[in-house]
Amino acid sequence: MMHFCSACGAGISYRIPHGDDRERAVCDACNTVHYVNPRIIVGCLPEYEGHLLLCLRSIEPRKGFWTLPAGFMENGETTEQGAARETWEEARARVADLALYRVYDVPYINQVYMFYRCTLVDGTHGAGPESLDTRLFAPEEIPWDELAFPSVYRALASYLHDREEGDAFPVQVETILRRRDAGG
Amino acid sequence: MMHFCSACGAGISYRIPHGDDRERAVCDACNTVHYVNPRIIVGCLPEYEGHLLLCLRSIEPRKGFWTLPAGFMENGETTEQGAARETWEEARARVADLALYRVYDVPYINQVYMFYRCTLVDGTHGAGPESLDTRLFAPEEIPWDELAFPSVYRALASYLHDREEGDAFPVQVETILRRRDAGG
Ligand SMILES: [Zn+2]
Ligand SMILES: [Zn+2]
Structure with a gap:
């Protein structure tokens, strides 16, 4: 206010x-x-040798839960630059071949998420200041019950489904209406 | 400041x-x-019987130039709802079948445009308070030299090109770097 x-x-x-x-x-x-006005959250779905990179949050909200690297877009950058920047800040990973994958409208908290799929440049990663740990998960290892936000759950599930279907990753816009304790 | x-x-x-x-x-x-943080501008590419709906701006910036209906996304709405609302406010037109088409990053003015392609429900339209006139243009009638913003020029050109190619409208993210007098 x-x-x-x-x-x-x-x-x-x-x-x-x-x-x-x-x-x-x-x-x-x-x-x-x-x-x-609503704010934009930019993030990545970073893949390396079939595994997906997640960060264990060191800060509230949802401290101790796994998330995709994502955060508020800053002035002066593009959505793609912001997604890559957040992946460096939270997971100390360099990414390439970014392609928009999902837009999530989260109107009850006035946020719009934009997730880019991408690849890790060299497979290296590590915990930035907002992470306790980072890890590359095989699809069957994803900690579905310990994910931080509905948007992360949805993005991962859609991505693995699309990959299974044969590497066509159509861009989609979806609305997240369910209220959780915090964030989209 | x-x-x-x-x-x-x-x-x-x-x-x-x-x-x-x-x-x-x-x-x-x-x-x-x-x-x-950057602000989101949501807009539509409204089509009706092969024609595209444009608005003649009644306000600065770019008063007297043609534009697609678009404006700042509001809190509490989705990007799609915002695009439809702006089309009603500026062109008094109801739209359906909205599908994301283009995202334009315009980092030098801290804006992100999101354009939805859509169809007019019944072909009716009219000037809202920010428009002097509204008109359905056939492709060969589009006033290319009298368009308000680079984003409008690009969105129209891409859309007509894609339609020519046979109704596949792949979503793309592009960056607008050129500075014009105002807006993306
Ligand atoms: Zn104070
Ligand atoms: Zn004052």
């Missing part, structure tokens, strides 16, 4: 600006309208 | 928070880190 104008420091009112159709945070003094 | 904390109203400093690796707007009093 916004209480003060980030431009001038005056108080904020929530009201519908002229010509708009929904409530916004509007400055009582300088009339700046402060829009709040 | 952020000058005041939206949570407590105190002054903002730009510095690298502990454990981070880039400068953020940090509150001098309550230590809140104010992240600023």
